[in-house]
Structure formats: structure tokens, C-alpha cells
Amino acid sequence: MGSVGRVQAQFMHFGEPLALHSGGVLPEYTLAYETYGTLNADASNAVLVCHALNASHHVAGVDELGNLGWWDNLIGPGKPLDTERFFVIGVNNPGSCFGSTGPMQTNPASGRPWGADFPVMTVEDWVEVQVRLVQHLGITQLAAVLGGSLGGMQALAWTLRYPQRLRHCIAVATAPNLSAQNIAFNEVARRAIISDPDFHGGHYQLQGVLPKRGLRVARMIGHITYLSDDVMDTKFGRRLRAAELAYSTQAIEFQIESYLRHQGDKFSEYFDANTYLLITRALDYFDPARAHGGDLAAAFEGARGNRFLLVSFTTDWRFAPERSREIVKALVDNRIDVSYAEIEAPHGHDAFLLDDPRYHGVMAAYFDRVAHDV
């Protein structure tokens, strides 16, 4: 199994305004994307990979900064999503902060950074821009759309809005909508950011500051929900940082504290606060059953031509297996072709990014089917 090697971001500009779900408009936008492998002659081997909260178009290989793609363990020559067979596209969603148009960039109407004025986008809006990108790459129908977590929601939304534009939907560690508890965690993270005095109503760039305190807390909260209770106990347990307790409310006593603070600090150095708000809102809003009176099966009626793989992880308490099973049931109710794997893995929600042999075995087998199913 190899690496796709050195990769370089590409950029595509769209001058046509995009009408958004919210009623707003994104006047123009640029998408950052990467591709790996070669598009075949009839453009039938393309796989789109959708990203989750804090990821980007840099999915595989090594970029200019030497960073490995966030799903590099899955994607490359001889890997489960084999770039010898497939032409793989990673795209950064608008509103994010890794190269596509987002709140840190200039609002053409004001000449100043968008900041909090960047329009709220939904999962469905992202699918619209992804459709445009794929069209411009000369692809009429994708072999598959793949995503984990929020990325899985985008893969599902493709089948709901453009079922004829893809054959397979592969949705990993995802849910048909957020539970009240999921929304609650998002809301606390947002309040931490918004109540940071350096947030300035979302126009912190104009003040030359960044709401890093809020971002740190937001990331720490998120991180707890990505890990399972078990893996936290295995990795950290109640282990102390020093030989003795300091008996201090502010010092670091336990290794788990040190780990979380480190995660928060790192995140606050590279992630944009407005992006955090926008993407958590896209998560909150996703709810395809709503337009059908809560009937998820009715939502999937149009997707009868698509085939699905759903994967969940036993210790994922953020998007628990029960949530994937709701989707499986809605598909089965429509007699839609669906494979479902519930992987016993200790790592919680994070498992979808890790290299578990059973998980990757399922992915490899399914992509083998996708390759033969043209």
C-alpha cells in the first residue's frame, strides 16, 4: 500500500451567485480542492470525499506544508479507496477556513473580511457547490460520495437531492440528524466562543484579535465527545502528570487535563471561530426527515436508484450505532440496496479516522464492489 505522494491544492472560482437554503445568497466563491488518481475515459470512476467539522480538501498525500491528508490511511494506491482504480476528489466547503471562500476572506460588498456576515450554509448548500465542482471536472455521475460524521450527512444529502448524479453513498459514523444532546454540546461550544470578549460579535479580524479562549474551550468540549469513555480510561485513566498532587484548582494534575489543554491550544492556533459557529450550525440544521413530517423513509424515496454502505462504531456515543440503524431502516423500508457494518472498536467517534482492520476491510470490499458496479 502506497501513498498518493505530494499533492497540491487547486482552486476553482464560481462567479455565479449561489442561492442558499436560508434565503441568503453567496455572491461568488472559490473552492479549494485536491484530486488523486486519474479520471477514466468515460469519467465513471470518480469518488467525492466530504469533510467534517475541522477537516479540509486535503484528504490524502502530503501537501506543500508536509501535512498528511486527514484520511490518508484510507486513500492511496492499494488502499481501501484505491487511487489506482478511482479518481478521488477532496473539496473544502465554503464557510470553512482552509482555502475555500469563508468568513476570514474578503466580502466583496464591503471590502472587509466577511466575519460574522458570512451567510449560514447548510449541508444541502454544500452539496450544491460540490455538484458544480464535479460538473466542471467533467463528471456527470460519481461512482460514490463518501464521508464520515458531518461528511456522511453530505453523502446522504447527495442521494436525497441528486440521486442520479451518484451510484453509491458511503456514510460512516453519521446520523440522520443531531439529538438534543448533540445540539446541546454544539451550543455550549458556540457560547464559549461568542462570549469571549475577543469575539467582537464575529468581527474580531477588524480588531486585530482572535477569540482563542473560546475556541480552546469549544475544542476541549468537542474532543470529549469524539472519544469513548473507555478509550479515555485506557489512554489516560486517573494518571497524574507529576508524582504528587499539587492540590491546586488551576494547575494541571491529571494527564487527561494536559491532553485536553494541548488539543485546545493547538486548535485555537489554526481554526477560525466563525467557521466553528457556521459548521456546528450546519450540523444542527441537517434533518432530511423534517420536510417529510419526520418520516425518514419518505425522505429517501427518491434515492431508490442508489446503493448504500453505512458504517458505525460500537463505542461512538456522539453518533451511536442506533442513529445509523435509523438510516438503514429508512433505506430498507424503501427496498433500497444497503450494506451496514457495526464495527466493534474502542475509539468512539474518532474511530472513523483510524486504521482499524475490520473497518478498512469493510471499506475495501465495498469499494471493490463500487469498482465493478459501473
Added chain:
Amino acid sequence: MGSVGRVQAQFMHFGEPLALHSGGVLPEYTLAYETYGTLNADASNAVLVCHALNASHHVAGVDELGNLGWWDNLIGPGKPLDTERFFVIGVNNPGSCFGSTGPMQTNPASGRPWGADFPVMTVEDWVEVQVRLVQHLGITQLAAVLGGSLGGMQALAWTLRYPQRLRHCIAVATAPNLSAQNIAFNEVARRAIISDPDFHGGHYQLQGVLPKRGLRVARMIGHITYLSDDVMDTKFGRRLRAAELAYSTQAIEFQIESYLRHQGDKFSEYFDANTYLLITRALDYFDPARAHGGDLAAAFEGARGNRFLLVSFTTDWRFAPERSREIVKALVDNRIDVSYAEIEAPHGHDAFLLDDPRYHGVMAAYFDRVAHDV
């Protein structure tokens, strides 16, 4: 079943310095407490009730401000902890902010508020002051010590340190120590408070401000962990506050958001930030097995003369039934008399404060036994 009626806080001052677990000293302190019912002639019917993070000595009845005690549904004439039979004592722990000596009060050494200089206290330190209070009330041996959550840890610590001073230990919705995940949630809450610019290193009173932003976020995080996923879905689900979505990152869209913000706002008006740090640290530090190389059964060897009731709730994911079962196992390993009830209740950790008939039935039956077991 009646109420204990109007109650009034009492105060007891202790001029003798208290040596603390941390190596520090609390030079003097006042305890706020309440009592309900009548101490019998041989002082054998006293029950001490220990409080958790945000509660106080006001356990039952109606105080001067018209507030109902936090465990009033359990305690009163004819109630499970029957004040016609028992003399019940509620005490506010030092470090808290409801009347006993704490960070908001004056440090005799400096003449200024203690603030962040208030010494860190452990569960065991609280037991020490509770022992002194009980002695001064003329009680040599308590019929029972009762507590839920952090209060349950205090009840357990009584049997470990002063087994001859109580007959029964009743520990509800508690754990033998915090898991890494529990500590992680505490740490995020602390970081939210400490990184609030109004915290001023814990000496905010001197600046005439309060770190309310941090307290709000801390309380919101805590609140999520008190409720079960199920009860959140039942109470709030994905219900919107308005008829339509606003598509805003900062407005309130979902009822769960509104509820959490309200809880945070309310809490930040009455709770002290330094107290939050101190009490979460006491939670983190509690770990009676540590002194015995992690062997919880060894920790309970001295408690062979005590009898125990442990109660847990099926949907409590903060202190899950498995954690209570660890305690039960350690007691059984010592052939200690223990009753254990695992109550099927939907309310998560909060269930211990609610009036569930099965739960209160168990409590009533056990206190009936305590009353006959003198």
C-alpha cells in the same frame, strides 16, 4: 406526607485551625447548617445529609427567602427520611458559597476576600468538619450519613475514616472515583471560568467583577452531563423555539439551547466561581482506593461494622450503575452488609433529586430498617 415547614439556618464557629489533606490549613471556619426533627434522648436518631456541587445546608423545608430545600421531596414528616423519627442535619461545606466559610468571605490573614487563596479541600477534609459539627451537636454516633453524587462520596468517606461514628451509609448515584471523562468535563468547565478575563486569577471580587461568562459555560457543560440523552430527547428533542429557523449562528434556534442558556444565566447569578473550581477539584481528587494501590476492597476493610445502601440509576451516564457496582463488589468482598438498588429511571444523574416512586420506596424501606436498627 408533610413538610418540615419554615426553617432557619444556624451557624457554628470553629476557632481551632483545621489541618487539610493538601498540607494547608484552614485557620478558622464557620459552618452553616439546618436541622429538622428532634434529637432523641440517647442521640441515636441523627442522620447527616451531605451535599453535592451546587447545593447547601438547606436540604428540606422553606427558608427565609421562600426557597424549598433541595431534597425536600425525600425529607419531612412521613417522607422516606421521616423527620418524625429522625433528627436530620444539613450542613454547607467550607469552600462552598451558601453561608459556610468560603472564598467569598474574608481571609483573616489579609482582611480581604479569600478568592483564589482559599485552600483546596478534599472530601475527607469535609468529613473532618462534619465530624466536629456532629460532636458539638452532642451526637457520638450517627444513625446514617446520606448523600447523592459528591454527597455520596462524603458518606463513603465517613465509613472509611470514622466507621465507629455512623451505623449506616447511604450513597446514591455516586462513584468510587471520577473517570477520565468525568475529570475532562470538570477541566473544561474550569478552563471556561479561569480563561474568563473577569476571573482575574480568582481575585475578581477585588476588581468588582464576576466571571459570569465562564460560569455560564461551566454550568451548561455540567447540565448536559446531569441529564440523560433520552430525557433530553423527550423534553426538548429538536423542537424549535420559533415557527421557522432563523439561520443564525448566534440566535436561539432550538428549545434545548434556550433551556441551557437559561440554566447558565441563572447559575451565574448565584454561584461563586472559586467555589466551582474548589468543588470540582474535590470531585477529581476523591479516590479512596489510591492509598491501597488501587484496591477498593482494601480501602473498605475498616468499614466492616457499617451497613450500606447503594442506589444507582440506569440512565445516569455521569456516575453510571457500573461505578456503584464497583463499590458493592468491594463491600461484598469484605462481607459487609450492603443493599443495592439499580433504579430504572429516564432522568440520568438528576434522578437522585427527583421523586421516583421506586427510588423513594427503596429509600423509605431502608430508613425504616435504620430506625429499627439502633
